[in-house]
Amino acid sequence: MNRAERIDRYVKGDLNPEELQKFQMEMQQDSTLQQEVEDTQIMQALLQHQGLKNEIKAVRAAMKAEGSPSTVVEETPNTLSTPEEPFGVKEEDDVKAVPMFQWMGRVAAGLAIILVGYLTIQYATLSPERLYEERIANEPPYLGLSNRSMEDQEGTIADQVRVEYQFGNYEEVLRLYGELKKPTFAETFRAGYAYLEQGRTEESITAFQQVMEDQSAFMIKDKAEYYLALAYLQDGQIETAVNMLEVIHKDDDHDYEDSLGSLYLWRLRLLKMKY
Structure with missing residues (x-):
């Protein structure tokens, strides 16, 4: 076959x-x-x-x-013809009224x-992996980051992390990230996404949590929260992921509120019931 x-x-x-x-x-x-x-x-x-x-x-x-x-008609084989049959009905047919x-x-x-x-x-x-892949495939990595730091100068490790992240070289991103002595929230966000792409969900969760806890990262808090929810989904923490994504969808001011359609949320709830 x-x-x-x-x-x-x-x-x-x-x-x-x-x-x-x-x-x-x-x-x-x-x-x-x-x-x-x-x-x-x-x-x-x-x-x-x-x-x-x-x-x-x-x-x-x-x-x-x-x-x-109130009725429709069905034709059935005629078994008996009588003079009382309605005008226009063939002799070989019988009309049966059906409610x-x-x-x-x-x-x-x-x-x-x-x-x-x-x-x-x-x-x-339905599976966590499937719903995760659907979202990550439709959401390109966020590139609008600025370190707001003198460390992000051309040729520095921080700058190399930024460049490799933009080109999708996530293994290199993580290698360089490990060399940073004091990574900023921007580098940590990039590392969190790189961990996510590499399937290293626990490290991705930790990285995005660190970004959300950094008060200076308020401008990308929504991004970190969204990808944190996806990291939980990929990690199989269904209830936590679904709860976070539903909160995001209900927040009219959230950057990713429009990214989650009603059908996708319904499937998330169904996934939550399944697991």
Whole structure:
């Protein structure tokens, strides 16, 4: 089987236990495969939704043809013809009136199935790593830092830290940061982001906490708070991360208030329930 066929069989539940176990192991190691599986599941849910919409249109058309707000018509094989049949009905057909609430029940049931399916997909695929990657991928590193210090002169270690950070050379940032005797809040912020990019979450948390505690760093407090929350998320401290991000979203004056959409926050709450 090629990759697409395996994804299709996985989504449909057609893999045998051995194939299923192997496929799930592959998904754990391949984030792209996870995304393809979720995209396929969502596409199937959308197709089901489209089918339901077509059924609703058919119901409306039948109601309009009947001219009644409370009934729709279904054609069933004729078993008995009588002289009392309404004018215009063919002899081989029989018209059966169906109360509108029955059709509404079918529509509601279909919508419920789609909603449950969507929630199941979201719940099954949610992880701290996934939500962290979504945010960090959409937020370029903050570059508007100034050391406000004579140490940040051309050729100094502080200046090298700044340059390497701007070019995304995070290993070099951390190496140079370790050589600084008295790093400013700007260098500590850069180191915190570099730690985050390197997956060294505990050190990243410590660095961003130090920035937030530095009174002279008030101009980048919002940035440090936001990345601190992401560091907690990457570290698996779900409740702390979610609580911080919800506070950020509610603060109209916060620099990152607009970065967190309602759907993302809903998924964060779902993640909190899951863990």
